[in-house]
Amino acid sequence: MSAVETLVDLLAGRRPAADLAPREWDGVIGVARAEVLLGTLAHRVEDGEVPGPVAWLFADCRAAAAVATKQALWEAEMARRALAPHGVEFVLLKGTAYAAAGLACAAGRQIGDLDILVPWHDLGRAENALLVAGWEWVKEDAYDDAYYRRHMHELPPLIHKARDRMIDVHHTILPRTHRVTPDALALVSDAVRTAGGFAVLCPTDMACHCAAHLIADGDLQGGLRNLWDFHALTGEFAALDRGFWGKLDERAEMHGLERAVHRAARLARDLYGTRLPSGWNSHPPGDGRYQRRLLARDDWGRATDPLLQQAFYIRSHWLRMPPTMLARHLWTKWRKG
Amino acid sequence: MADPFYRAAEEGALRVEPLGDLTAIFDRRSMQTHLVTQPMPEILAALAAGPCDAATLAARLADRFDLDGEGDAAAILSERLDELAAMGLVERA
Amino acid sequence: MRHRTRIEVGPVQFRIGSDWAAPIAALDRLYAGYPRDRDRPADATVRLFAARPWRRWLRPSVHIGGDYIVPDALPLPLSMGLLAAEMGMNLQVALGWRRHLLFHASAVAKDGRAVIVSGESGSGKSTLAALLGEGGWRLMGDEFTLVDPGSGDALAFPRAVSLKNEAIAEVAARVGPERLGPLLAGTPKGDIRHLIPRADAIAAMHEPVRPALLLFPRFGGAPAIERLGEGEAFVRLTEASTNYVTLGEAGFAALSRFVRETPAFTISYPDSARGMAIVEQLWAEAVR
Numbered sequence: 051m052s053a054v055e056t057l058v059d060l061l062a063g064r065r066p067a068a069d070l071a072p073r074e075w076d077g078v079i080g081v082a083r084a085e086v087l088l089g090t091l092a093h094r095v096e097d098g099e100v101p102g103p104v105a106w107l108f109a110d111c112r113a114a115a116a117v118a119t120k121q122a123l124w125e126a127e128m129a130r131r132a133l134a135p136h137g138v139e140f141v142l143l144k145g146t147a148y149a150a151a152g153l154a155c156a157a158g159r160q161i162g163d164l165d166i167l168v169p170w171h172d173l174g175r176a177e178n179a180l181l182v183a184g185w186e187w188v189k190e191d192a193y194d195d196a197y198y199r200r201h202m203h204e205l206p207p208l209i210h211k212a213r214d215r216m217i218d219v220h221h222t223i224l225p226r227t228h229r230v231t232p233d234a235l236a237l238v239s240d241a242v243r244t245a246g247g248f249a250v251l252c253p254t255d256m257a258c259h260c261a262a263h264l265i266a267d268g269d270l271q272g273g274l275r276n277l278w279d280f281h282a283l284t285g286e287f288a289a290l291d292r293g294f295w296g297k298l299d300e301r302a303e304m305h306g307l308e309r310a311v312h313r314a315a316r317l318a319r320d321l322y323g324t325r326l327p328s329g330w331n332s333h334p335p336g337d338g339r340y341q342r343r344l345l346a347r348d349d350w351g352r353a354t355d356p357l358l359q360q361a362f363y364i365r366s367h368w369l370r371m372p373p374t375m376l377a378r379h380l381w382t383k384w385r386k387g
Numbered sequence: 388m389a390d391p392f393y394r395a396a397e398e399g400a401l402r403v404e405p406l407g408d409l410t411a412i413f414d415r416r417s418m419q420t421h422l423v424t425q426p427m428p429e430i431l432a433a434l435a436a437g438p439c440d441a442a443t444l445a446a447r448l449a450d451r452f453d454l455d456g457e458g459d460a461a462a463i464l465s466e467r468l469d470e471l472a473a474m475g476l477v478e479r480a
Numbered sequence: 481m482r483h484r485t486r487i488e489v490g491p492v493q494f495r496i497g498s499d500w501a502a503p504i505a506a507l508d509r510l511y512a513g514y515p516r517d518r519d520r521p522a523d524a525t526v527r528l529f530a531a532r533p534w535r536r537w538l539r540p541s542v543h544i545g546g547d548y549i550v551p552d553a554l555p556l557p558l559s560m561g562l563l564a565a566e567m568g569m570n571l572q573v574a575l576g577w578r579r580h581l582l583f584h585a586s587a588v589a590k591d592g593r594a595v596i597v598s599g600e601s602g603s604g605k606s607t608l609a610a611l612l613g614e615g616g617w618r619l620m621g622d623e624f625t626l627v628d629p630g631s632g633d634a635l636a637f638p639r640a641v642s643l644k645n646e647a648i649a650e651v652a653a654r655v656g657p658e659r660l661g662p663l664l665a666g667t668p669k670g671d672i673r674h675l676i677p678r679a680d681a682i683a684a685m686h687e688p689v690r691p692a693l694l695l696f697p698r699f700g701g702a703p704a705i706e707r708l709g710e711g712e713a714f715v716r717l718t719e720a721s722t723n724y725v726t727l728g729e730a731g732f733a734a735l736s737r738f739v740r741e742t743p744a745f746t747i748s749y750p751d752s753a754r755g756m757a758i759v760e761q762l763w764a765e766a767v768r
Contacts, residue, residue, distance in 0.1 A: 075521035076495050083525075083547045103493065104521050110578035117418050117728035124417035128475060135479070184473065212473070213419070350481055350497055350527055351547070402729065404736040409711025413732040418725070420732055422715060 053077025053349040054274075060091060061278060062322045067099035075104050077349035084351035085274045089115035089158030115158045119149045122161035125215050126150060126248060129166060132183035138176045139249065140166040141241045143220065143259065147250040148279070155282035159275075163207070163216040167251075169238050170221045177205055177219070185210050185217060223259045232262065232305035253287040253294065254301035261314035262307050265340075273344050274321070281318040285325075295327045317341060390440040392480035393468050395431060401476070403428060414476065421474050426452065430467055431476065438480040441465035481527060486518065487511045487569075490626065490637040490685050491579065494569055495522035499530045500540065503561030510562075510640045510661050510674055513682055524572035528564050531555065544568040548575040560667050562674070566642060573624060573637070574722040580626035580635060581727060581734045584720045587620035587634060588612045593692035593767050594634040595759060596625050596742075598720045601669070604699035607647040608755050610675055614654050615756070619681040620689065629727065629734040632741065633688035641675040648673045650752060693766045694744040697755065704748040705758060713744035 051059075057078050059065040070078070082088040092108035092115075100108070126146050133140060142150050145161030168176045185208040205219040222234035237259075241249040251259060260283060264276040288294040302311035316337055318324035321344065346354045402413040410428045412421045426448070433447040445460040452460075471477040481497030483504040488494070489511075498504050527545035530536045541555035542564040548571055556564045574582065585598035586609035595612075597605040606622040613619030620636035627634055640661065643651050648671060652660060661674030694713060708716070717735055718724050724731045743766055749755035 072519045072521055076525070079521065080495075080525050080547065101521055103523065106579065107521075107523055113728070113730070114578045114726050117726060120416065120728070121418050124419075124475070127416070131475075131478060351525065352527070352545075402732065404732075406710035406714050406736065406739060407712075408709055409714070411711070411714060411732070411736060413729055415729060418728045420718070420724075422711065 052345070052347075053081045054085075054345050054347045057081050057085070057087065057091065058274065058321050058345070061087070061094055063094075064323065067095040070100075072101045075101065077351075079104070079107070080349065080351035081347050084347060084353070086160050087275050087278065089160060090155075090275070090278060091158075093158040112158060115160065118161060119156065119159075121215075122146050122164065123149055123246075125164040125210075125213070125217070126166075128183075128210070128213070129164060129180070129217060130248070132185075133168075133176060133179050136175055136179040138168060138172050138179060140168045140176070140219075141238055141249045141251060143167055143223070143251070144263070147248075147256065148283075150244045150246055150248045151250050152244070153283065154286050155279045159279075163218050165218045165220060167220045167223070167234075167237060170234065173205065173219065173221050180208055180217065180219070184212055188216070223262055230262075230306040230310075232258070232307060236304065253283075253291070254298045255305075257283050257287065257298055258302050258305050258307050258311055261302075261311040262305075264314050265310040277314065277318055277321060277344065280314045281322040281324045284315065284318070288325075295330065299329070313337065313340065317344065321345075390442065390465070391468075392438045392440050393434060393444075393472065393477045394438040394480040395434040395477055398435075401431070403431075412476065417475055419475070421476065427467065427471065430464065430471065434477060441468060444468070481529070485511075486516065486520075486522065488515055488517065488520070489569075489639045490621070490635055492524055492573055492577065492637070493517070493520050493522045494524050494526060494572070496526040496528070496565060496568070498528040498561070498565075499536050500528070500542070500558060500561060502558065503528055503542070503565050506562040506662065507565055510676055513676065513679055515682075524569070524576055526565065526568035526572055528561060528568065544571065546572050548572055554668070556667070560664050562661065563664055563667050563669075563672055566639070566674075569639065570623060577626075577723060578726060580628050581731050581738075582721055582723045583625045583627065583717060584623070584722065585625040586622045587625040587636065587689075588617035589620055589634075589636075589689040590617050590763070591767070592689055593763075594620060594625075594689040595693045595695060595763055596634060596691055597695045597697055597759075598717065599697050601644070602699065603697045604749075604752070604755060605697055606641060606643070607650065607752060608697065608759065610641045610643060610647070610651050611654075611752055611756060612759065613641075613677060613681060614651070618684055619677045620685075627691070627734055627738060628688065629730040631688065632691070632734065632737050634691045635688055636681075636685045638677045638681055638685050641677065643673050643675055645670045651675055691738065691742045693763055694739075694742045695759065695762070696744070696746045698746065698748045699755070701748040701750060703750065703754050703758060704746075705762065706746045708744040708746060710739045710744075713739040713742075 060067060082091045089111045092111040097105040126142055143165035145159055146164055148156040188207045188209050207216050207218055209216050223232050224230055237251060237255050240252045242252050244250055260276060260280045302308040312330060315326055315330050317340055319326050320341060348354055400416050404411045409422050409424060412423060429448060429451060433444055441461040441464040444464050468477060472479060483498045483501050485496050485504050485508055525546045528542050529545055530540060531543050535541060540558040542558055542561050543555045544553055544564050544567055546568055583598055585596050586605040587594050587596045588609050597608055599605040609619055609622045619638055621638050622641040623639060624637040625634055626637060659676045664672040696716060714735060745762060747758050749758055
């Protein structure tokens with residue numbers, strides 16, 4: 051069994067961690083790092099089940115993830131302090147939203163940039179308020195600037211000059227040129243408040259966005275990690291609301307994302323054991339291709355599918371290492387692709 | 388526009404360690420370290436008594452510093468408060 | 481990967497894979513005297529690989545990868561595969577290690593007390609540590625020094641010392657050829673030759689040491705010693721640490737304690753002999 055399959059089995063709880071031979075952990079840890087799932091794995095297995103050095107490494111990962119989560123939530127707080135005086139409300143997206151809402155998938159999960167959603171008509175004011183509060187354009191590049199505004203679903207990326215953290219301001223969850231056009235107004239108007247006072251997408255929209263990010267928006271971006279988010283999110287929501295899957299179906303249809311959501315659900319079922327209601331339980335042959343691409347890593351953590359190799363760039367950009375210029379440069383490089 | 392009011396961080400949010408001429412402040416909310424000099428630690432301590440504007444803060448600090456409670460002192464404190472707000476250590480109330 | 485080895489340096493277990501045999505053979509020779517635990521899972525993975533399959537043979541150039549990569553790092557020719565391995569190992573520790581506060585610093589110890597020497601390359605921190613390590617000191621490491629947040633103790637990372645340029649002859653004059661790696665001439669960092677630490681330094685690599693002294697050296701100029709305040713030492717060490725931020729409050733607490741308990745100095749010295757004399761003098765005063 052390959053390391054990536056072992057990782058998936060461990061996350062799914064199909065295989066006890068105590069079953070692994072000590073050296074099997076090399077590949078599992080390498081693959082988990084490459085998929086940005088090591089912190090998640092560190093929260094999924096019990097320390098007593100694994101060899102000492104693995105338990106220590108996992109403790110390090112949990113501690114580092116706790117620090118990183120606080121940093122990410124602080125960026126959300128600073129965005130609030132910058133935008134609230136101008137009357138701009140925003141909805142947190144992705145990792146920061148999961149952490150702010152205290153969702154299970156946030157445990158150990160790395161968070162990249164701060165992603166926020168603002169209504170289309172507030173975009174100009176949000177931009178000005180952020181520039182006043184110390185964010186600046188990652189690059190002055192008129193072509194890219196126009197490109198972003200016209201074709202992407204976000205402002206060109208901004209970085210805070212003192213904290214060196216990136217913010218992506220979205221006005222919808224898929225590029226405007228994408229053939230699917232989710233209902234951005236509904237995303238904002240149906241957002242819900244967390245205990246800490248932040249707005250996040252409602253559960254069905256959160257699952258839709260997660261699936262869109264995985265399947266519709268690029269080529270299996272974030273791969274196994276995004277799929278894990280989908281598995282954990284839907285599991286948690288369905289446990290709280292018996293009607294969740296039915297509502298998700300309706301919502302996905304409204305956004306034009308039913309194919310992406312159903313595919314994500316089937317892949318999550320096949321890899322992580324997500325329990326789906328009967329109407330969702332088909333087995334179309336096209337899923338195999340997706341599954342193979344999700345599992346395309348060797349025991350040294352290398353992507354064996356060339357299209358997935360850009361994931362390296364995403365991961366490196368998450369590092370945020372002290373030579374802060376590094377992060378800046380990587381970002382620019384990755385964007386230029 | 389009226390002078391802005393500023394609010395200190397909630398109790399326990401900051402860990403303050405004097406290190407010779409500098410003071411290292413660790414913000415447990417942001418995980419950031421700030422190295423500051425006088426009068427920043429004193430401003431933070433004075434603000435902990437409750438949100439206020441620069442003039443009120445000058446009056447609070449007058450006991451400890453040779454300030455006249457008005458004019459220049461308030462203007463200087465206003466700048467410092469703005470810097471502290473940019474670091475996130477205080478917030479506009 | 482086709483060729484592989486495992487190396488334990490201080491608390492870090494490396495797994496190193498390579499598309500070529502030569503870098504692995506060179507590593508195995510340098511690290512032959514280090515402890516080996518074949519069953520211990522790795523903390524860090526290093527990969528030395530060819531960007532395209534045919535580049536294994538045709539003008540072979542070694543790309544450095546692993547858990548963490550720097551995407552625009554230039555590959556090295558296969559003749560410098562050992563340097564690529566060293567850079568790969570450093571990269572994984574600098575970017576990935578979370579258990580201890582990591583300083584870009586060399587360290588030596590005597591009587592259970594450590595001198596930690598922090599500086600950029602060219603400051604002479606590596607050479608000073610190597611030369612002291614051939615005298616009455618235990619070499620703890622020439623590149624990274626770890627501080628345990630719980631105890632405040634310094635931990636060794638005694639990888640093979642990377643001697644550069646003039647330091648090569650200076651050290652080679654004092655040790656036998658069996659302690660030296662091959663000469664890597666004309667690398668992007670100049671000439672490089674690795675020094676295998678003394679057996680007693682390797683045997684003691686897991687023993688924690690109380691920090692006694694922190695030095696920031698500058699090579700060149702008249703001998704000079706200047707005491708550094710706690711605040712300035714704090715700032716300099718945050719800059720010398722690759723993981724201070726990621727450790728959160730534990731890093732803050734460890735660093736505050738470190739600069740309070742450890743006297744810090746900047747030193748200037750015109751040659752190694754006088755640099756070593758300054759270290760001996762300050763150490764004697766610090767542990768008195």
